[in-house]
Amino acid sequence: MGHSSGLRDGQRGRLPARSMAWPAFSGSLTDVGPQAVRQDPDEVAPRLRVRGFILDTAAFRAFEEERRQLQSQTERLQRERNTRSKAIGAAKARGEDIALLVAQVGDLGQRLNAAKAAFNGLQERLHRFLSEIPNLPDASVPEGATEADNLELRSWGRMPQIDFEPLDHVDLGAGGALDFAAAVKISGARFVVMKGAAARLHRALTQFMLDTHVEEHGYTEVYTPYIVNSASLFGTGQLPKFADEQFAIEGAGGMHLIPTAEVPVTNLYRDVIIDADALPIRHVCHTPCFRSEAGSYGKDTRGMIRQHQFEKVELVQLVRPEDSWQVLEELTGHAEAILKKLELPYRTVALCGGDLGFAAAKTIDLEVWLPGQGRYREISSCSNFLDFQARRMMARYKDAGGGASEYVHTLNGSALAVGRTLVAVLENFQDGAGGASVPEVLRPYMGGAARLDLNTI
RNA sequence: GGAGGGGUGGCUGAGCGGUCGAAAGCGCUGGUCUUGAAAACCAGAGAGGUGAAAGCCUCCCAGGGUUCGAAUCCCUGCCCCUCCGCCA
Numbered sequence: 001m002g003h004s005s006g007l008r009d010g011q012r013g014r015l016p017a018r019s020m021a022w023p024a025f026s027g028s029l030t031d032v033g034p035q036a037v038r039q040d041p042d043e044v045a046p047r048l049r050v051r052g053f054i055l056d057t058a059a060f061r062a063f064e065e066e067r068r069q070l071q072s073q074t075e076r077l078q079r080e081r082n083t084r085s086k087a088i089g090a091a092k093a094r095g096e097d098i099a100l101l102v103a104q105v106g107d108l109g110q111r112l113n114a115a116k117a118a119f120n121g122l123q124e125r126l127h128r129f130l131s132e133i134p135n136l137p138d139a140s141v142p143e144g145a146t147e148a149d150n151l152e153l154r155s156w157g158r159m160p161q162i163d164f165e166p167l168d169h170v171d172l173g174a175g176g177a178l179d180f181a182a183a184v185k186i187s188g189a190r191f192v193v194m195k196g197a198a199a200r201l202h203r204a205l206t207q208f209m210l211d212t213h214v215e216e217h218g219y220t221e222v223y224t225p226y227i228v229n230s231a232s233l234f235g236t237g238q239l240p241k242f243a244d245e246q247f248a249i250e251g252a253g254g255m256h257l258i259p260t261a262e263v264p265v266t267n268l269y270r271d272v273i274i275d276a277d278a279l280p281i282r283h284v285c286h287t288p289c290f291r292s293e294a295g296s297y298g299k300d301t302r303g304m305i306r307q308h309q310f311e312k313v314e315l316v317q318l319v320r321p322e323d324s325w326q327v328l329e330e331l332t333g334h335a336e337a338i339l340k341k342l343e344l345p346y347r348t349v350a351l352c353g354g355d356l357g358f359a360a361a362k363t364i365d366l367e368v369w370l371p372g373q374g375r376y377r378e379i380s381s382c383s384n385f386l387d388f389q390a391r392r393m394m395a396r397y398k399d400a401g402g403g404a405s406e407y408v409h410t411l412n413g414s415a416l417a418v419g420r421t422l423v424a425v426l427e428n429f430q431d432g433a434g435g436a437s438v439p440e441v442l443r444p445y446m447g448g449a450a451r452l453d454l455n456t457i
Numbered sequence: 458g459g460a461g462g463g464g465u466g467g468c469u470g471a472g473c474g475g476u477c478g479a480a481a482g483c484g485c486u487g488g489u490c491u492u493g494a495a496a497a498c499c500a501g502a503g504a505g506g507u508g509a510a511a512g513c514c515u516c517c518c519a520g521g522g523u524u525c526g527a528a529u530c531c532c533u534g535c536c537c538c539u540c541c542g543c544c545a
Contacts, residue, residue: 071507075514082514085526089475098525105525253535273467 047136050143051353055133063126070119077112084108131234132241135388137353138362144352150365151352156336157345159369164432168372169423170303172430173198175455178304189301190293190308192419196457201438202311202422204445206286209313209338209415217334219284219315224264226287230254232267235393237359237385244294247308257290261314262412269318270393273405279397280319280327284415287312304419305377311418317411318395321387324409328384332364335380335415341441344424345369347376361386368420372427379420382413426454 041057048055088101142151169178177198183191194202213219227249233239233256238246247257258264265285274281289312300306315334319327332348339346351363360383367376387407390396396405429436434455438446446452 068507071514075507078514081526085524086476088525092475102525109525 044136048134050137050141051134051356052145053134060129063122063129066122067119067126070115070122074112074115074119077108077115081105081108081112128240131392134356134358135237135361135385137356138384140350141356141362142350142352145354146352147355149352150349150355153348153350153364155345155347156340157343157369159345160371160428162371162430162432166371166427167430168303168370169426172372172426172436172454175434176457177454180303188308190306192304192307194422197452197454198422198426200446201425201442201452202418204442205418205421205425206311206313207445208341208442209418209421210284210286212338212341213284213313213315213334213415217282217284217315217337219282219334222265222268222283222285224258224261224268224285224287226258226264226290227252227255228258228263228267230256232263232270235267235270236263236389237357237392238263241358245292247290247292258287259291260289260414261285261287261312262316265314265316266318266389266395266410266412267393269395269408272395274318274395274397274408276320276397276399279408280317280323283316285314285316286418287314304423307419310420312414313416313418315382315413315415318390318397318408319411320397321406321409324384324386324411327409327411328362328364328382331411331413331415332366332382335366335382335413338416338421339366339368339379342421342425342439344421344428344439346379351381357381357383359383359385359388361388366416368424370424370427371430377420377424379424380414380416383411385410385412426452 041055041060045055045057084101084105088098091098091101142149144150170180172178173194177195179193179195180191182193186193210221214221230239233246238259246259249255249257264287265283268283269281289310291308293306293308296306304310315331317327317331336346336348346366346368349365349367351360351365356363363381363383365378366380366382368379369375370377386409389410390407395408395410397408398405425439425442426436429439431437431451435451435453437451438449443450
């Protein structure tokens, strides 16, 4: 314990890369982040292979060897400078002539600067190398490369009895309720304009989800900025590796549109030592999410399944390490509760290693049944990050009695993606007459209406 | 947008370019005292890197510069505060 491997100190979590702290390593090899690489690359490499990440242990060893050499050289010169300067100061205090001493220093400063530059350059490359290593998957994560290898855990609900050919949401909204053409004109592909009943349904879903999590699941609602700095994106793991997937704001010094509320909400606790009594911390937050969808060309181009802008109600928890697996189950249950209340059939799957996000140790997806497409589609993703994000952002907790601070564990999950939920409601509750019935729980949010007319806007 | 003032350890707040990693107070930890607590008194304690260890090296917002030597001087950036202007 207390063992640490920070690359740079006193500069925690700030970008650019040069000034970012590498979070410390302070635990056993079990269930720690890639920092364990520094302890035992050979132990970590096979575990990373489960998610398809090949750890270049040879490169790492080369880095370490160079680091060792440059660091000791730099520190030796620093020590010499300190010693000589102190001697000069002491001589001066005694009123002696210091000219000779100063002359003896020679080109020490030059040599030190050169050594420092070499060391800093190495540090930067090493830091980049380490910060692009994903979290270690939990032992329970199934092997596999793609979505097809995900493991179905359970399913809930009954498929709707539709005695006509079900339409998908694009056709259901073709009367203008979902206006993709308008969105193309004012923005471009992968956007939607919702009108009339659809727009109201979208708002109703959001309010319903927020109210449920606040009133029934004990979450505290937060409202956050939709634009964040790079340090925040580093903290949750979107940077440096996934810059392409974010929308950066030009000329704004590293500001980005948020890809998910996870970023601003989790980063509320960046560089914070939380009172242990305050745990668990539970936040629910509704935000738009912005994703460039780079690399998904040709994928889900029809409809509003994959958009550059969508709304999401997100659950975020910060918990004591020993509680995080239990909390993953609970948090997933909170997301499931929304689907159940909406009477939407879904199934639960454990993501395989290859499908796992960068920062997650384990992820459970909820997939809702879409009659219009005749398949299940992801509508929520609930993950345990263990201390991976906490290390990146220095989010720690401390017991009241003092003692060392420890990293919290962070979790989050969509509950739910609002746009996809709207799609699911329209497709599952379509009535074959250009409309859809409104799930009971939503009616109070829809002015009591029991049916949506999608053709009148 | 304009004009000023600032960023020092958990907090408040000192700090002539040379034993300053940094005074003091508060808070914190341990002890004495007390039935217990409070008060009082005494003692202790920053974070990190590296190394088997001794030790050595960083860190006074960040980056750069001047200097034998920078918390202290200079430049740039970021952030905060006050006033003016504009504004949902």
